[in-house]
Amino acid sequence: MNPFDTNIILWLNGQAGKFQVFDDLMRIIASDYLMPLVFSAAMLALWFAGRTRRERFRFQMAMLIGISAIGISNLLVMLLNLAWDRPRPFVHLGDELTLLFYPPTDPSFPANPVAIGFAAGAAAWMVNRKLGIALFMAAAVYGFSRVYAGVFYPTDIIGGAAVGVAATWLTAFLGRVLQPIPALAIRLARAFALG
Amino acid sequence: MMPDPSEITALMGRHYLLMAFLVSLGALQIAVSTGGYRGMWLVPHRLAARWLGIALIVVGVAVFFLQPLWVEGPWAAGSVDADSATREWGTASWGELAGARNVNDIHGGLAGTAHATWFALGALGALAVSLSVGALTVRLSRRRSEHGQADEADGLDAMREHDFPSALRTSLEIAQKSWRQDVAESLVPDAYPAGLPAIWRRVRRR
Numbered sequence: 001m002n003p004f005d006t007n008i009i010l011w012l013n014g015q016a017g018k019f020q021v022f023d024d025l026m027r028i029i030a031s032d033y034l035m036p037l038v039f040s041a042a043m044l045a046l047w048f049a050g051r052t053r054r055e056r057f058r059f060q061m062a063m064l065i066g067i068s069a070i071g072i073s074n075l076l077v078m079l080l081n082l083a084w085d086r087p088r089p090f091v092h093l094g095d096e097l098t099l100l101f102y103p104p105t106d107p108s109f110p111a112n113p114v115a116i117g118f119a120a121g122a123a124a125w126m127v128n129r130k131l132g133i134a135l136f137m138a139a140a141v142y143g144f145s146r147v148y149a150g151v152f153y154p155t156d157i158i159g160g161a162a163v164g165v166a167a168t169w170l171t172a173f174l175g176r177v178l179q180p181i182p183a184l185a186i187r188l189a190r191a192f193a194l195g
Numbered sequence: 196m197m198p199d200p201s202e203i204t205a206l207m208g209r210h211y212l213l214m215a216f217l218v219s220l221g222a223l224q225i226a227v228s229t230g231g232y233r234g235m236w237l238v239p240h241r242l243a244a245r246w247l248g249i250a251l252i253v254v255g256v257a258v259f260f261l262q263p264l265w266v267e268g269p270w271a272a273g274s275v276d277a278d279s280a281t282r283e284w285g286t287a288s289w290g291e292l293a294g295a296r297n298v299n300d301i302h303g304g305l306a307g308t309a310h311a312t313w314f315a316l317g318a319l320g321a322l323a324v325s326l327s328v329g330a331l332t333v334r335l336s337r338r339r340s341e342h343g344q345a346d347e348a349d350g351l352d353a354m355r356e357h358d359f360p361s362a363l364r365t366s367l368e369i370a371q372k373s374w375r376q377d378v379a380e381s382l383v384p385d386a387y388p389a390g391l392p393a394i395w396r397r398v399r400r401r
Contacts, residue, residue, distance in 0.1 A: 024293035027293045027297060028293050031297050033214070033310075034256065041219055041221075041318075042222070044222055044223065044226075045226035048226035048230055048351065049226040049229050051230055053352060056351065101297050102302075105301070176387070177390065178390070179381075180381035180387055180392070190370070191366055191369075191370030192363060192366065193349070193359060195351065
């Protein structure tokens with residue numbers, strides 16, 4: 001356990017219990033339900049948000065890349081978990097932490113929820129900087145809330161972000177190589193008035 | 196009495212499906228109002244559709260996180276007790292609602308696959324509602340240009356002025372006429388310089 005991780009998590013989690021409203025906000029943000037839904041809904045919206053046919057095609061390609069990247073980042077996290085079974089902070093630090101979240105049983109590194117958020121954010125960034133930044137910020141806040149809640153180290157969050165961005169880069173490369181398959185899928189959706 | 200975790204999973208699934216449906220419907224409304232696809236608007240004005248979308252997202256999140264949990268479950272998981280296996284089951288008070296749904300999947304929380312399934316169902320439901328109500332809105336709206344089929348535009352472009360059934364009819368007709376050409380054009384190596392047909396051409400040249 002490195003001092004960087006320990007110092008930051010102890011300081012951040014040390015604030016837990018001081019401001020009830022902030023703790024409740026962090027509990028909601030840290031939950032398994034809110035942020036993943038935000039990322040998924042953003043990908044859904046991306047499909048329909050283009051103003052012109054050309055812009056729509058770019059957005060729809062980004063959406064296909066985003067949802068594929070989320071799947072690939074899950075796979076990468078699983079492989080990294082097999083390579084390094086890093087224990088969660090509450091296992092090492094025990095009573096020094098105030099746990100605001102249920103104690104997960106899977107390895108700590110890298111943070112899977114953050115990887116998903118950064119994968120979606122990177123896909124959106126390729127076609128719309130504002131949406132990309134918004135999703136990156138949402139993913140960063142999600143990661144912050146998990147560190148505050150005592151279930152991830154800061155380096156788990158950094159690792160998760162790197163995995164998410166790498167997964168999107170890899171998927172975008174595959175998307176280019178596998179053309180014209182995604183383009184034909186979008187053409188098929190257009191035949192049903194949905195693309 | 197301690198309930199079966201599967202009952203908790205079912206309850207969480209129902210609540211999550213409702214949130215996914217409302218949030219998806221809201222996101223769709225914001226997107227289609229940005230894109231200008233009247234055939235999917237729930238209300239006949241762009242700005243109203245956008246604000247309705249924002250309101251639906253807020254309501255969806257509020258319904259999920261503020262809904263009272265008066266059934267017994269492993270609620271209030273945000274307790275300081277790190278060992279979830281020993282956590283007592285009970286109802287959640289108002290003060291505990293923020294963290295009450297932070298439940299591990301082994302105790303009834305939703306696993307990743309359940310998340311994906313419920314979100315897909317919620318999004319499909321939202322799309323169906325958006326298309327059906329949008330069709331009614333277009334038919335009732337004065338902006339509707341005609342009763343019949345859409346013009347030459349296909350896909351979502353056809354829904355700028357027309358409802359889904361007429362846009363679908365036009366899109367299918369256009370696709371029927373042009374699909375051979377579309378497929379042939381997309382398989383031309385120059386269409387996508389980094390794509391499979393171009394790679395195949397380079398391999399054959401070697």
